[in-house]
Amino acid sequence: MNKMMFASDLDQTLIYSYRSCSNENVEIQIKPVEWLEDRYISYMTEMALGKLQHLAQELLFVPVTTRTKLQYQRINFSDYGxxxxxxVTSNGGRIFLNGIEDQDWMRQVSDGRKNCLAVEDLIxxxxxxxxxxxxxxxSGKLADDLFFYCLIEREKIPVTELAAFKLWARDNNWELSIQGRKLYLVPINVNKKAAVQYIRAKEGIDQLVAAGDSLLDFDMLKTADFAVAPAHxxxxSLYLQRTAGLEGIRFTEKNGIKAGEEILSYVAGTLSRSRDVVV
Incomplete structure (x- = not known):
């Protein structure tokens, strides 16, 4: 039987803030999956949680997030079995196996930083x-001593200046990505694709299904056997602009928190078809 892995981004792919789903008619269907200070801040629908529970028993489910380890640990998947x-946390900069950091991967990431502009010069x-x-x-913060992010007002961005800076950063081996109200600057060697490939080789994975919504997920999706992204x-946005390179990615029909259900249904269908072929 083929060994399958499901590598998925979390925020705005599988889990959603209350703000992002409060306008949808799903309040009675959502379950909390993240607690911060004195309140729940992230959710999945009950149906999506049920699908993920089943999938996590049938394949290797690997959360792949830009969050730091501490931010990731706020997510309470274990409460739902x-x-x-x-x-994978810190946009691929950290890999944890049963809660313990992979030291070999840490050394590889550290060595790769030598080819990137010093973060002080970038900032x-x-x-x-x-x-x-x-x-x-x-609002500017260096996360895990790996990448920089800050809070922004998207509608007030100086588009021309930021586009020129993005090109300059890429020439110096840094990637710029905007997700919601956050702007990220990430060294090119700190990426989800490389971390997922490392795990895939280590575990002898035959087929990889990947999901994500942002440019920081793009390379991971391109190298997967099956790729799916939400309609947001x-x-x-790049897909709607007919940007080249997105042809291999399947986009959901629904957006918002309901897209999470559709993504997990796609993964379940891919797993089922894979087993039928093997039989």
């Missing part, structure tokens, strides 16, 4: 176009 052997250049009119004051987010 969903246990993850592996977890200094970014500060030349940064302004309080579109970047929240004191960066990738969907």
């Amino acid at each position: 969903i246990f993850c052997q592996y977890a 200094n250049r970014f500060n030349e176009i940064r302004h309080s009119s579109w970047v929240h004051q004191n 987010g960066e990738l969907y």
Whole structure:
């Protein structure tokens, strides 16, 4: 039997903030999956949780997130009987096996940083176009000593200046991505694709299904055997613009939290068809 792995982004792919689903008629169907301080802040529909519970028993489910380890640990999948052997955090910069960080992967990531511009120089250049009119004051943060992010007002972005900075950053082996109200600057060697390929080789995975909504997920989706993305987010915007390279990605019909259900149904169908072929 083929060994299958499901590598999936979390935020806006499988889990959703209350703000992102409060306008949908799903309040009575949602279940909390993340607790912060004194309240629940992220949710899945009851149907999506049921599908994920089943899939996690049938294949290798690997959460692959831009969140740091501490941010990832706020997610309470285990309360619903969903246990993850592996977890990829920090946009691929960290891999955990049964909660213990993979030291070999850590060394590979550290070695790869030598080919990227120093983060101090990158931030200094970014500060030349940064302004309080579109970047929240004191919001810039270096996450896990791996990548930088800040809170922004998307509608006030100086489009021309940021586009030029993005090209400059890429020439210096950094990637810029905007997800919701956050702008990310990530070194090119810290990526989800490489982390997932590392796990795939280590576990002898025959088929990879991947899901994600942003440019930070794009390479992971391109190298998967099957790829699916929600009908919202960066990738969907590029799809609507007929951007080349997205042909191999299947987009859901629904957007918002309901897209999570559709993604998991797609994975379940792919698993079922794979077993039928093997038989």
